[in-house]
Amino acid sequence: MAKSTQLIDNEVFRAYATYAAIVLVKMMLMSLVTAYFRITRKAFANPEDTASFGKGDSAKKFLRTDADVERVRRGHLNDLENIVPFFGIGLLYALCGPDLSTALLHFRIFAGARIFHTFAYLIPLPQPSRGLSWAVGYAVTISMAYKVLSKALYL
Amino acid sequence: MAKSTQLIDNEVFRAYATYAAIVLVKMMLMSLVTAYFRITRKAFANPEDTASFGKGDSAKKFLRTDADVERVRRGHLNDLENIVPFFGIGLLYALCGPDLSTALLHFRIFAGARIFHTFAYLIPLPQPSRGLSWAVGYAVTISMAYKVLSKALYL
């Protein structure tokens, strides 16, 4: 029987697992930031969420959108649109046997760019801070996709 | 040559594959629920989707948002935000060689919490039903991420 633990002994795969876990946890933290802003701004999407703030019409006024909440939600969606492809393409890339140093370079730049992107979105920093950090992460993922397709291509 | 079928002989990986497939299929079912509510509530997002209900202005009135449709869509997005990190971190976790019983505990609690979350969102149940089921799934994923980072850490 094969032990699935063998893969985790590979250094490239360990590096991938580390950075993939970091950016996925970072993405999950956006849920907590959304919850924080929903509660402090009293801006909810579901009637049942406002029940603790009063009954009937007095609760209805908390069913609203708030600029800060929407900003965090856009950041969260942007994470889904970018971190999920990184996870998928990065996994295939790690299995393609790249050099450890090249792989680490990809993973570190991506993680750094996405963490910076979150701060650029939430503070917010003036453009093009957010745009550039988005583009860096995007380019890293495309670079890994190129490696996967050139190594594994089987149409 | 390595057979990729070896991994699937590992019991932890089989358990992961089972629960990951279940929650991903559950997430996909949200598309059908959305379609059901869009058709029964006659609330569409695209002009071309309303063509079968009439021409011109008589069709335009179906281009609207509906409270039930939006509720399902929020549930679907919440699944994306939580089930996708579970899939990713759970995969890395399964490859880290955890005890079978510990792994099963994580997978079963997560799947149960997310299935309950869907009912809590769609019925809807009074809070904190939905909030708690969300938190349980979130905590399970963080617990697996902790294991991955402590086992595989390679920065």
Added chain:
Amino acid sequence: MAKSTQLIDNEVFRAYATYAAIVLVKMMLMSLVTAYFRITRKAFANPEDTASFGKGDSAKKFLRTDADVERVRRGHLNDLENIVPFFGIGLLYALCGPDLSTALLHFRIFAGARIFHTFAYLIPLPQPSRGLSWAVGYAVTISMAYKVLSKALYL
């Protein structure tokens, strides 16, 4: 020590890696299409994004939604809802050791259906073009999930 490069020597896994990378890159291209429409339609979601179009009130008018931008964003979200489950379930499916020809059939139909879906959404083509291409991709993923559950089931 296991080499993680072994998996990539398996033909089914290579086929999976190829088509998974193709549809993930296709999904990422939606970000560029969104950016293109946001810039040409001058319709932005963040105040800091409009700064280059003027100061104060003259920039505020670009903080708006645009029908073309929203259409691309719906297409992007639909990709997340469908391509991400394909990636996850397809990975487990590829590890279940299916026949190469059966696996290729699944991957090719899915990739073709989703590429057609994007054109059907963006042009847009009259229904049921988009609905049918969505259903084909959905059915392929469910078929793979059935294979995974019947092969790996461990509850």
